[in-house]
Amino acid sequence: MPHVKVYIHFVWSTKYREPFLETPELRKKMWDHIRKNSMDKGIHIDFINGYKDHCHCLVSLGSDQTLSKIMRMIKGESSHWINKHVFEKPLFQWQEEYYAVSVSQSILNKVRDYIKNQEIHHSHKSFDEEENEMIEKFGFVKYSKS
Template identity: 55%
Template sequence: MSYIKIYIHIVFFTKNRIPYFNTLELRVKIWKHIKENATEKGIFMDMVNGYSDHCHCLISLSSNQNIENIVQLIKGESSYWINKNNLTQEKFAWQEEYFAVSVSESKIEQVRHYIKNQNIHHQKKTFQEEYRQFIERYNFE
């Protein structure tokens, strides 16, 4: 048996960064569904949370999974589910782009805390500021 533990922090955004998820109740409902669906698909999702226009996931890859397929499954199914249940006033979609960075074992708790506290975090910092910070921190430019 192979033993694999590869944690990935994924961030993806609503199309055109429209703040569709404008209530805590709606966000909780969507994040819960994303986690449940991931579990059904054999994706180990440690944490999921976000804010009105984006979603953070902390996942652990197994030997037969890759980041692109996991992100496609999560975004595709959740878009379908959000539209099927009329959770937004207009047709919902996720932006095609996303961030994905590896997380070392020593930083897991820090990333969990960061994801868990998105509501507090975004009272102090806009998503645009967070976006620029990700670009700079991980040298994506």
């Protein structure tokens, strides 16, 4: 059995960056659902949080998992779930694109804190500003078609 320790910090947004996840309670339900469903599918989510229009997720990759497979499973199932259980008609969608960057074990706690503090972070910074900061600071690479 292989021993793999590869951490990826994913970030993805709602379609057209619509602020569907308006309340902290709704966001908590979404993150809890993603965490539970991912666990059922063998995806290890180390930390998850976000804001009204996007999600940050720190994932420990399994030996047979790919970035696109993980994103497809998380985003597809969570949008289906929220449309079935929260909204009266299918409205919610995630954007196709996502960002992903590998994370060194030496900065895992720094990344967890960054993800944990999204509410505070976005009280003074837009998603566009955060996006540019992540590209410059963390070397995020944008992937599409999850």
